[in-house]
Amino acid sequence: MTVRVLIVDDDDLIRAGLRAILGAEPDLEVAGEARDGAEVVPAAIKLRPDVVLMDVRMPAVDGIQATRLLLDRLDTPPRVLVVTTFENDEYVYEALQAGASGFLLKRSPPAEIVAAVRMVALGESLLFPAAVRRLAAAYGPATPPGLPGARLTEREGEVLRLMAQGLSNAEIAAKLVLGLETVKTHVGNVLTKLGVRDRTQAVVLAYRSGFISP
Incomplete structure (x- = not known):
């Protein structure tokens, strides 16, 4: 295409x-x-x-x-x-x-x-990870605080942390030794479960909630 x-x-x-x-x-x-x-x-x-x-x-x-x-x-x-x-x-x-x-x-x-x-x-x-961290700090703590981490599987949590490092789907797949389509599915599940529009919003929420530490 x-x-x-x-x-x-x-x-x-x-x-x-x-x-x-x-x-x-x-x-x-x-x-x-x-x-x-x-x-x-x-x-x-x-x-x-x-x-x-x-x-x-x-x-x-x-x-x-x-x-x-x-x-x-x-x-x-x-x-x-x-x-x-x-x-x-x-x-x-x-x-x-x-x-x-x-x-x-x-x-x-x-x-x-x-x-x-x-x-x-x-x-x-x-994403520039430093830029996302600064944006999260500018937003301040989430209200109410906390990422719905219990709703994420352990693998989805791993994927979210790697997204916060600025890794692409292909890089995440290589890091976790997974297929690219599997990673895409995990990313989609993370966005859906967190109720966010895109990866940027997911990462910002992860920082604001303390799920990921700067």
């Missing part, structure tokens, strides 16, 4: 570079480009991308607000992969809250950029 990508960045050179990198892959297609967050929702409605590569610092509407608009206004929004300069950039934490599926450093090698787009398209998240 071809993954359609919308590139959003106010820097012409960055857009051209990403277009060249992604366009060279047979399973990736650059569906379109946008120069500002204000153009994202109309472009997404028209082009129906699977993944949006979203810069955060743009002049009119930044990537954080554009991410919120995508999730609020589209019934089936694309996955958002935020492109940032620094792992500890404050925008990273805001993007997590807005619903971004992952983060990509602008200095990443082409192979990592391609792999990141593929992973996010498959429904996985690319």
